[in-house]
Amino acid sequence: MDQQPKRPGFLSLPAMLHENAYILFVFFSCCDIVLTWVILRKGGTEANPVAAVVIRDWGLPGAVGFKFSLTLFVIVLCEVISRFRPRTGRALAITSVLISASPVVWSGVLLARHAIDRAEAAPSLELGAAEPRERRSQPNIVVILADDLGWGELSCQGQRRFSTPAIDALASTGVRCTQGYAGSTVCAPSRCALLTGLHMGHADVRDNVERPNPSQGEFGGEAPLAASAETLGERLQRAGYETAFVGKWGLGITGSEGDPLTQGFDRFYGYLCQRHAHNLYPTHLIRDRERVELPGNDPASRSESLYAPDLMADEAESFIMAPRDIPFLLVFASPLPHLALQAPAEAVARHAVADDPAYPGGKGYLPCTAPRATYAAMVTRLDDHVARLDQALRRSGQWERTIVVFTSDNGSTFAIGGYDPAWFDGTGGLRGHKTNLHEGGIRVPWILRWPGVVPEGTVLDMPVTGWDLVPTLCAAAGVAPDGGSVDGIDLRPWLASAGRPDAPPPPERELYWEFAGSGGQRAMRLGAWKALQKGVRKDPDAPIALYDLATDPTESTDVSSHHAALVSELRQRMMRARMTARDPTCDLPWGESAHH
Numbered sequence: 001m002d003q004q005p006k007r008p009g010f011l012s013l014p015a016m017l018h019e020n021a022y023i024l025f026v027f028f029s030c031c032d033i034v035l036t037w038v039i040l041r042k043g044g045t046e047a048n049p050v051a052a053v054v055i056r057d058w059g060l061p062g063a064v065g066f067k068f069s070l071t072l073f074v075i076v077l078c079e080v081i082s083r084f085r086p087r088t089g090r091a092l093a094i095t096s097v098l099i100s101a102s103p104v105v106w107s108g109v110l111l112a113r114h115a116i117d118r119a120e121a122a123p124s125l126e127l128g129a130a131e132p133r134e135r136r137s138q139p140n141i142v143v144i145l146a147d148d149l150g151w152g153e154l155s156c157q158g159q160r161r162f163s164t165p166a167i168d169a170l171a172s173t174g175v176r177c178t179q180g181y182a183g184s185t186v187c188a189p190s191r192c193a194l195l196t197g198l199h200m201g202h203a204d205v206r207d208n209v210e211r212p213n214p215s216q217g218e219f220g221g222e223a224p225l226a227a228s229a230e231t232l233g234e235r236l237q238r239a240g241y242e243t244a245f246v247g248k249w250g251l252g253i254t255g256s257e258g259d260p261l262t263q264g265f266d267r268f269y270g271y272l273c274q275r276h277a278h279n280l281y282p283t284h285l286i287r288d289r290e291r292v293e294l295p296g297n298d299p300a301s302r303s304e305s306l307y308a309p310d311l312m313a314d315e316a317e318s319f320i321m322a323p324r325d326i327p328f329l330l331v332f333a334s335p336l337p338h339l340a341l342q343a344p345a346e347a348v349a350r351h352a353v354a355d356d357p358a359y360p361g362g363k364g365y366l367p368c369t370a371p372r373a374t375y376a377a378m379v380t381r382l383d384d385h386v387a388r389l390d391q392a393l394r395r396s397g398q399w400e401r402t403i404v405v406f407t408s409d410n411g412s413t414f415a416i417g418g419y420d421p422a423w424f425d426g427t428g429g430l431r432g433h434k435t436n437l438h439e440g441g442i443r444v445p446w447i448l449r450w451p452g453v454v455p456e457g458t459v460l461d462m463p464v465t466g467w468d469l470v471p472t473l474c475a476a477a478g479v480a481p482d483g484g485s486v487d488g489i490d491l492r493p494w495l496a497s498a499g500r501p502d503a504p505p506p507p508e509r510e511l512y513w514e515f516a517g518s519g520g521q522r523a524m525r526l527g528a529w530k531a532l533q534k535g536v537r538k539d540p541d542a543p544i545a546l547y548d549l550a551t552d553p554t555e556s557t558d559v560s561s562h563h564a565a566l567v568s569e570l571r572q573r574m575m576r577a578r579m580t581a582r583d584p585t586c587d588l589p590w591g592e593s594a595h596h
């Protein structure tokens with residue numbers, strides 16, 4: 001091997017590339033990973049897709065390691081080939097340089113374009129809400145609201161009868177709040193709290209109140225949300241979002257004040273009336289304001305062809321995939337796993353258990369031959385739908401710029417309709433269930449993923465609520481939730497620092513619930529203290545039980561007799577936390593003494 005001494009002056013381009021091939025190759029390879037990472041961090045979605053997937057799955061150090069190993073492999077390959085066929089080896093080395101350079105050039109162009117976009121968008125940010133539809137930095141928001149899913153009905157929270165891998169994966173890529181609360185212990189008021197940011201002391205809708213309406217057929221809907229209510233949909237619409245509500249609404253039917261299309265949602269698909277949702281194979285659903293027939297479904301003959309929760313997942317998926325250049329809000333309020341016990345036969349078969357006594361039906365609920373298998377099939381179907389929405393976010397390139405929330409409208413239900421609370425331990429050992437204000441009725445799964453903002457796989461154990469979502473998500477979208485008009489708080493400081501030693505201490509605040517059903521109940525949480533007063537319809541001065549959730553999370557011991565002053569203070573705080581309900585049928589007996 002007689003090496004020519006290097007000539008001074010210029011080399012030809014191929015010779016220059018060949019001389020420096022390996023250095024350039026390693027340099028471009030590392031640049032590719034780093035630039036792709038920067039683009040993703042800045043919320044960009046157009047990036048080298050291969051590098052993006054590697055970074056997403058393995059993190060930045062893993063991705064650099066992977067790229068470095070790959071580069072080393074190609075270099076060794078070039079060297080080996082050069083031993084036998086020098087020209088081929090040289091051509092391969094030069095080709096590798098050119099191939100590794102191309103995504104770097106592209107990433108550079110994308111970053112430059114991003115910088116130009118930001119510079120152009122900057123003046124419009126100062127205009128406030130006037131021209132917000134072009135703000136590309138606003139995250140998309142997907143709120144997944146399960147129906148009657150208890151705290152203990154996720155594998156990541158101890159469930160053993162079935163598994164929920166997709167919801168667990170959401171938790172492992174975001175923050176899992178172990179002390180998440182629903183706004184209410186039943187469906188409609190909880191949806192009201194979630195959408196308005198108001199707790200039950202100020203909410204418009206505080207119970208499931210059916211509104212028979214013969215002109216609307218058999219499903220007249222519930223007491224509607226007031227026209228004056230400011231929903232999450234309305235707030236985000238004003239901030240430039242395209243909004244859709246898919247699933248169970250329960251806050252008023254078409255033409256009422258609570259019509260979803262006048263309450264901030266551009267599109268609606270699903271059940272408007274909650275009783276309509278008691279059959280998961282209905283004869284029809286509602287799209288916007290129109291009735292959509294579901295041929296093959298006939299409740300009279302138990303003909304079950306089209307499973308409404310699947311149709312809703314289809315709808316949600318196509319909403320995510322629709323091309324648009326503005327951010328979106330999707331509320332996916334699945335009717336799962338609310339009764340009746342109904343699921344596709346193949347899904348039930350997958351969860352068959354030997355000991356599964358049939359449920360004969362009654363009290364308005366359908367019979368079920370395998371109630372345990374069916375309930376497991378329903379929750380796992382919901383988990384499948386979460387997986388589908390996640391895939392849709394990835395396929396549409398929106399994953400990195402989308403906040404996903406997963407929660408439930410109330411705690412696990414009781415022994416009704418064939419559901420077996422003892423078998424599933426749906427509350428995860430908490431006392432109570434849906435329709436009361438013990439922890440089992442209001443403590444729910446509460447998970448939030450916000451790539452790049454909320455640390456992955458963290459656990460937050462401070463109380464958070466459904467009515468915190470309006471201020472939190474509005475703040476994320478860059479809009480102020482009109483100070484004082486919501487009861488919830490912007491949770492971003494705590495979510496973003498979850499698991500970090502410098503996280504701020506939990507806020508000192510009181511959480512309030514009241515419920516006109518079940519004899520009338522109200523409850524307040526202050527720090528680890530929980531006050532609970534039952535039977536207030538009969539006796540407004542009914543005794544208040546006090547629990548210390550720090551030492552007694554299952555509310556087993558009433559310690560009120562040891563803390564008379566605290567109980568008295570909590571009684572006054574509960575009085576101050578409420579105002580008279582708009583609808584007298586869901587008010588509690590202190591309406592006249594309200595302070596607001």
Ligand SMILES: [Ca+2]
Binds near residue numbers: 147187338409410
């Ligand atoms: Ca519910």
